[in-house]
Amino acid sequence: MFTSLIKAFTNLFKKPQTIDYPLTPILKDKEYRGLIEYGEASCIYCLKCEKACPPGSILFVPVENPPENEKNKKGLQYHYNPYLCIYCGECVRACPKPDEALWQSNKKPSIAIKSDKVNEDWFVLEKLKKEE
């Protein structure tokens, strides 16, 4: 018990371990597994990432004005849902052109609120995908 007492006593005069986070930003290591980022120009639309992704948070869905890319024969557009993603990085490992078409950055995903319609929008995409 005395060691605890002493510990508590000395802690009182030590600088606390706490990082005052929103005020003092915490820098993420460059290796941190954050958001998946996509380089549209380099993508070859092999859809390997879509197939590899366990939760299905990458979807290539046909749209009316598809991005202009000669490899994009079916008129697909890349969609990514950071609220579904589990940040495993498997898509990047599956991608034939990592670092150019698809890479994992060290950025933290952002917080969403109700008006962001996290789920509703994605439902639409999933439905489109199913219909395809």
Place this chain on the structure above:
Amino acid sequence: MSKKTINIPLGSQHISLLEPVRFKFECENEKIITVDSDVGFVHRGIERACTTKFKFDAIGYVVARVCGLCAITHSLSYTAAIEKLLGGEITAKSKYLRILLLELDRIHSHMLCLSHTCENAGFEAMFMRIMGDRELVMEIQELLTGNRIQFDYISIGGVNRDISSEISKKIIANLYEVKQRALGYMDEFTNNWSLSLKFKGIGALSLDDAYMLNAIGPLARASGLNIDVRNEIEYLPFDEVGFKMQTHRDGDINARNLVRLNEIINSIEMCNNILEGLPEGAIFTKLKGKPKGEAVIRFEAPRGELMYYVKGNGTAMLERVRIKTPTFSCIPAFSHIFVGENYADAPAILASFDPCLSCTAK
């Protein structure tokens, strides 16, 4: 005259629980006489999804989500089973790195359990102290794998990331620090009178009961039962890196705590040995083919023996993935231990089992 017992519920939502599990204690005053439990709140259907929804190469990431605490053991067991079915050999370096992360995970998981036990025993300061020190381990885990909890470090054929010398230095430095702290806790657990009142002689499991109820992991080792899968498999070179079995005789909460602390210290030694003797070589071997046949793989997760039974039929979809998790096997023992104890001790006893129902129910 009416009955003199009260039913005290613990869970499914309760402050002393991190996960939903429901116990209903029938108590006389506060002495528990019977226990009724419901452990199925977290059932998600992973076993089925592994055979219908995911291809075999993605399952490693899925089964990691069976549980965040020994995620690494899950993906390791699964990958090992697949590697066995595919019949390839992986490099020595990746084996060492796998052990490294396995042991780091054990350290942080044990620390979490200790702190949670203290919190449930009403010792908030100790909880804070251990959780604060645990950040040292979390830090190196994040450096090593890119994430604090779900490491996704292991893939079929090896590991995903190499280790740099800075990281290795940092690991050694942090672990040295952790070891000092762990010795400090050891002293605290043995000498603090209030903790002795809460822990010594409480929630005891005798050796014979441990045998009878097939207890595993620290729970069994605290009762003196020599069971540690690291001792029973040759797949990873645990002997080379200095594994030693830690046991205790008393079987009470205190014994479990001490076993965990000793394991932390042993794991730290193992990590140091690994980093010293890390073989050179690649970290990844590409394995070809589709899994066929059946394999049983066991590993020692922080909470005890984890078993995977995998059966493939030569296609990308597996036929059966059976996950037998540590807590699942311990549940009969839990109920047994509660009987006769005081409700006031129940949360601490529960935490000292270090239960994880998310794997129990899958």
Place this chain on the structure above:
Amino acid sequence: MIEILLIVCAPLIGGLIYGLERKMRARMQNRQGPPLLQPFYDMWKLIDKQAFIINPYHTILGMMHFISLWMVVAFIILGENLLYVIFLHLLSSIFLILAGFSVKSIYSHIGSNRELLAILAYEPILIMLGVGFFILNGSFDISVIRENSPALASLFLLFLAFLMLIPIKLKKSPFDASEAHQEIVGGVEIEFSGVFFEFLYMAKWLEYIFIYLLLMLFAGDNILLGTGLFAIVFFLVNLVDNATARIKMSHLLKIVLGIGLTLGMCNLIGLSYV
């Protein structure tokens, strides 16, 4: 006049002490902790919340606990009869216990049960304390006690016994089994919400005032000693809070009654020989 002011402000002062304590506890646990005025922020927030009730008895009894505790504090400040104050305080605890029992909630019941047992542990010591002061001053009146010279030396053993009951009343480790968040989620207070919880929350502050005012009695007319005593004991209690686990009710009873009664007895017998 000053008394009236003190009485009115008592909960606020209690809140400050509570805030200080939370801050201090955080620092002892090596973290930054909430701002000093956190209890007041909580208070404002609680006022703003929608309040649920279970049944009117419960709610009213909870409010009575607060009001009667405030009366207790007022009586101490006004310098009334110490023994009476102790019993009035008992009344206020009884209100709380009844409130706990008036709902069909198991944790609330267990909390109340434990609270009852806690009374068993501390009440005899409080009574002995009162008698100690009586023997020393020839009167139970707090105003008389306050005018006499410090009683700390002659009531030293009782002072030690009193130290043991501070954690019980302030719900601090190791004697906080009646609140026990991890077991019974706060016990008696579990079913209160919104403004009604506010009353209980502020009653907790008043409990601080009650205990520390009693503590100051040991210093008699010596205000400096009183302040010193307060500071040291406050610090000590928090230190112990951060170095111990919560022990069970049965242990609590054994320890507090056993040691407390022995200390008190020795002191009283000693006093009558002097």
Place this chain on the structure above:
Amino acid sequence: MKKIKVSLEDITNEIQGFYDYKKWHFLTLNGLALEDNKLEVQWIFSKYEALDEIVIYYAEIEYKDIIASIVDIIPSAIISQRELVDMFGVQVEGSSKGLYLDEDSLQAPLSGCSI
């Protein structure tokens, strides 16, 4: 890893004869859906302090068969048995449904005949 085939009737006897609680450690019960509406039930054991010595007793059964309980021999098997009941929709003596699944969940999800 040793696999021993037994018939459904013999299972308790076999296990009774084999199981020494100080030597063997009951791992779990496992089910495996086979073709043509059959089910393979496995009782998996491992030996204490031995290198990877695993013994699997297994029996092929129909879904309608009632599986004998081994709880008298191995008390801790109760939970595995309940899981088997839930996941495969079979009956095990003295083991009730509802460990994981609610009334409105998908019943017998691993039985192989469910969609």
Place this chain on the structure above:
Amino acid sequence: MFNLKKYRKKSPWILHYNAGSCNGCDIEILASLAPKYDLERFGVVNTGNPKQSDIFLVTGPVTLRSRERLVELYMQMPEPKVVVAVGSCSCTGGVFRDMYNVEDGVDRYIPVDVYIPGCAVSPELIIDGLVQGLEILEQKTKEMEKPLKLFKESTCEEGIVNRRDTALKVGKIDEKN
């Protein structure tokens, strides 16, 4: 100095419920209460009691068995309240999406105000989410601000918020795709 509105948002008491997560996010919540991140800086207290909580932290993809409890707890929280979905699986189902025993995210059952992605979420993100939650909490408090809000007419029969029946009704809001 006595600007009530300023202080209102400084005391978020949290209730945590695990609706079927893998523990990863739960541990991170615990870690964010610990010294390094110390949520108590914001006045956070883990009350574990719905009746005294303002912010409801839910982890996990909502399994069938936990959905009733989830709604029950939500109902027992007094207004204003904020629901925070912690982790990818409670936002959308995450890796468990479409498994047979899960309901794919908390917002199928109760209205979610803040979504924190991540698997597992890091404590920094939890703090970010809480800060966001605080703002929403303040807004909601303002909206609630009318005289006698304490005695606002109850919505349910006999003045008792009834749990189960309402629970299942709420669940019907979003049909699954």
Place this chain on the structure above:
Amino acid sequence: MSIYSTLIAAPLLFAVLVFVGTRRVRDVLSAIFIVILGALSLSNIFSFNAPLEMSLPETFHVLFILIDVAVLAYFLWQGALLKHAYVIFFALVQILLYGAVMFLSPSIVSGDIFVDDISAVMLLVINIVGGIIIVYALEYIENEEFTSLKKNGFIAMLFFFLAVMNFIVCTNNIEIFFLLFELTTLCSYILIAYRGDALSRKNALQALWMNQIGGIAILAALIFSILQYDTVYFDVLIANSNPLYLLPIVLLAIAAFVKGASIPFDKWLLGAMVAPTPVSAILHSATMVKIAPYLMLKLAPAMSGFVSLTITLIGTFVFFSASLLALSKDYFKEILGLSTIALLGLMMALAAIGTPEAVTACLVLIVFHAISKALLFLQAGILEKNFHLKYVDDINGLVNHAPLVVFFIVIGFASLTLPPFGAFIAKFMAIESIAGEIIHNPLYAFALIFLALGSVFLTLLYFKVVTKLFAKDADVKSRHVEISKFYTIPSFLLVFLLLIGMYISFERAFLSSLEIVVPLVLIALIPALFSLLLFKKAHRVKEYNCGEKDDIQLSMYYFHMPRRVQITLTILATLGMWILLLGTIV
């Protein structure tokens, strides 16, 4: 003088009159009688100024001797009839001793009747509280299945009891005191055996032989008093008492312990529970057991340091141990019974201290204990009759069905423990007076500890019971049960008496006005807030149950008291008595 003779004679007359006419007539007559008795005792206390002393004519003495012999012979006969060895033996011993007393002829004489203010207060309690209980009994007994003759006999017996009690607090002659003592024993014997079943008989016999020990003690005291002090009169005995020859006093004190059912003589009072509830009510509150503190008060001036200290210690010890034992009980009446025993112990201890403060405390306690206990026993009767509840475990949530009964029970218990009620004031003064004694003799510190612990146990006990009543559902529609007016009116009267008592303590400045008013307001505020129905519209939710739906099962803590604790306590108390006795002889 006439007041006292009326007070003694009238109830005797009433006892005969209740046999006249129908039930209606009997009820009306009894009510009138009770009002008369109450009025008499009231007027007595208002007109009372100086102690009154007088003698009875010789014929009365002869009559008394005859009655005495008859009573003893009856005991012997009963003992022989029912083959109870103790009863026979003690009856024989008493007859022998009584014979011996008859042969001794003391020379110092004094008045046979002596009324001081203590007696006046006792008269008040006996007649008013006793009267109210009889009103209640009128209805209660009608709900039993007995012949109307037997019912009337019951009421008559109660009146007779009042007469005996009225006499006993007025007498100064120990011989007469002995007679009356035996008469109360007789009364209780008959009332306890009233139901006539085996258990009642057994308990009645138990009460009989235990009380006979008291008789023997009185006879022995008489003999020693005559031998040493040459008198049979209290006042002479007390005035002349020599600290070296206190044996008669101590023997009388032991008789008091017997009547007061102090441990180890507690069994008889608990056994008396089998009688109809009004009997328990009247035994516990107004009559019988109150002889004990009364006698002690009378003897107090004669007690020396040792005797007074020992009796105080025994009394407080009984207080402590009876409350401790009560904790493990769950039969409602038994709880009340043990708490009576405890409080009687305290009263006797206070009487033995004998300082003016202690005596006042003792008197206050006698009065308020009588009122509160009567109130509680009446409720126990209602619970049994209307709700068929006997055990505290069953009264869960009674507030849902019978708020009024709950109100009475709560007031009853609160009045025994909490400010601003009388019993609280008494306890308060008790602590003060014991604290005052500690200064002179540190051994009183033990008495203080017993007192402190005992009063906490009692609080625990009372609120253990009270709390059971309150468990109210969030949504259960309550079901009210009609309770007869004959039941509620006496209860209201008793509550009213409590209030008057409070007023008196206010007048007498036992506590400052603030100290009375504040808690009173606090307590009154609850029903007030209630009636405002402030919370009708607030949101209601179910209790927190970890998010689960199953019903919870509630039950109180119960305290398992191992048998050895009980035995140890009994042995210690017995030891105390022996020390007292032997210490005096030596």
